Structure formats: C-alpha cells, structure tokens
Amino acid sequence: MLEQKQYQPEMDVREKLDFGLDETIAKYWVDGCPFRTRIMDAMQISFPEGERYFIMSVRPFKQDITDAKQLADVKAFMRQEAQHGIAHNQYNELLKKQGMPVDEIVDQHKDIIQNKYLKKFSKEFNIALTAGFEHYTALMAEAFFSRKEVVAGFDPRMKNLLAWHAVEEMEHRSVAFDVMQNVANVGYAMRVWAMMYGTFQTLKFMFSNANTMLKADGFSRWERLKLFTKNLGWMYGRKGVFSSFTKPLLAYFKPSFHPEHIPVVHNYPAWVNVFNETGDAAAAGKAFVAAAH
C-alpha cells in the first residue's frame, strides 16, 4: 500500500437525483438471488439512519474547526450524506411494499444509535466509529464497481443508485477521519478499537437484517442456512465481493494510515465526466460500469 497521499477529487453535492426507483424493480434484484439481494438490502436499509448518525457525530466538533477548507468539506460531507439518506429511503419504502419489516429494523438501529452510541459513548469515540464506518463506505466503489462482473446481474437502477453513492463516499472519505484526528485528537488506540467495534456491529447487523428479511420472504431456517452456505464464495471467496477490499480495509490499522493513501478507484473519472456533461446519474452509472475492468 502506498504511503504518500494520492490524487483526491473535490467534493460535489449532487442533489435531488432521480434513479427511477419504483415497484418494477425485481424483488430479487441481485442476480435473481434472494440471499445476495437481501444482503445488499440489509446494507442499504441501514444507510439513512447510519448517515444521520455520521452527521451527528461530526456536528459537535464543527465549532472547533478553524480551517476554512475543512469547514467547507464538513458542510459538503453533511449535504452529501443527507442526499444519500433521502435516496435510500425511497428504496426502503419499496421494501415495505414487499412486506419487509423495515420499520422494525430501522427502529432497532435508531434505538442503538440514540440510546447507546450517542448516550453512552464519548463524542470522541463516536467520531472514531464514524471514521471507521466511513472507511467501509469509501471502499464501496472498489468492491462493487472496479470489476464489471460484480454488478453484472444487478438491476440497472439500483446499480446507478449505488454507483452515485460509492462515488460520493470516495469524495468525502477523509472528512470524518480528519475531524477525528485533527479536531477531536483521537489517538491510535481509540481509532483501532472503534474500527474493530464498528466492524463487529456492521457484520452483526448485515447478517441479522438479511436473515430477518429472508424469514419474512418465507424461507425456512434450513433454506436460509443453505442459501448462506451456497453464497459464501460470492461474499468471501477469492474473487468475492467482500474479500476484494480486505487489503485496503486492513490498511486502516497502520498507525500512519490516511484514507488518501489509497488510490481513487480507476474508473472514477468516467462517472464524473459523464455526470458533469449530462447531469444524468443513470448515464454516469452506465459509463462507470463500462469503464470497469
């Protein structure tokens, strides 16, 4: 992994994008597979609450930021995250129409964020937790969009939604980290502990939410176990979706780590150039995938 800072694109807040999310999106929009779809749904269902939490974790430090560029970055980060929450909420509404217990899952997340994270943990630990979660989301572009094959069987509208989100996560990847390090003065031990705790929480909720949704879909315990086993390779195989970003993920544990040590995903310019020319997130998403390996 390269130690020097790499090219870092500027943040752009793209508002009120329309991805055409409606009931015509197939229930199992990832490769026609219930398990893969519900894993992606489990990740996406947590985005709106999670992003609200990221904003709330950064907010207490805003008044202490003296650098004008950093303050502008924090504001742009908050606006980008707010837009992501709005867009993913639209899809969560569709999940409700499929009979998914969205409110139950979201209320559980809200309860943990409000009554545990924000009430029991220090503001320093919360910003460290957010910086850790943001490292995951910053790697979404690498995991899903650096290779064509990963998203080949995704519904195009969901693919475009995720492409936009992944691009903006990469654009604001250093914001929470820099606030944690330079404003909250969080040291290495807390950063690493928060990342481990955040990883545990992410895995726990991803699998338990997917399990809850598959149960609501009518799959028995045995069928759910079979689906899980069958898709282990898709998740954690040599070319698995989640194994592809293990290396940059682990880089977070280096004491000298900074998000900008990781190169921006190779096809990033394809998305941005088309979006800047057309203002069309669907066309940009298509160009992003076309330029993938």
Ligand SMILES: [Fe+2]
């Ligand atoms: Fe986001």
Ligand SMILES: [Fe+2]
């Ligand atoms: Fe983010």
